[in-house]
Amino acid sequence: SQQGEEDPQALSIQEGENATMNCSYKTSINNLQWYRQNSGRGLVHLILIRSNEREKHSGRLRVTLDTSKKSSSLLITASRAADTASYFCATARNTGGFKTIFGAGTRLFVKA
């Protein structure tokens, strides 16, 4: 069962523009994580936001979490060609042991 679902599946923007990716999930969570994956590589953790937090920032990244709507967004400001990658959200919930489920990802292409 897929908990986190990203939207859009793919996004193409010009360098300098902002990129927004969304993640929706179905059940209550303890935290939500965003990861980045360059082509053919492993995932790299970007930000973790807990269920009692609404917004977090890290450099050019801004993550919001709306637990009432069961959704999160990742905003990359002033995008660069080097931001081209796939971005995944992952939800973690405690079901008598923690379980983390990854979505299928958003492919971002930033044109120079």
Added chain:
Amino acid sequence: DVKVTQSSRYLVKRTGEKVFLECVQDMDHENMFWYRQDPGLGLRLIYFSYDVKMKEKGDIPEGYSVSREKKERFSLILESASTNQTSMYLCASSLNGGETQYFGPGTRLLVL
């Protein structure tokens, strides 16, 4: 920085062969995970381990087994490789359940 290494970046095996994928982490993490990643399906959890000699099935354990004899090492075993096991395999570790996962670079396995 946490480092997770995987024994091979690329691997080509024949149907029926026994395949070992090794993963080593250097940060004394309790939890280790094996995922496979296929286009459009995101990451699917095969097995995870929360302690030495402990293992738990993930969402798609069929055709796989694992071994964790030492805290830093988590091995994935394909007892008899089949073509439908051609995939990207990703290992990850985390300090605590449901928290940030640190990924290895991945092993791209081709079964002929």
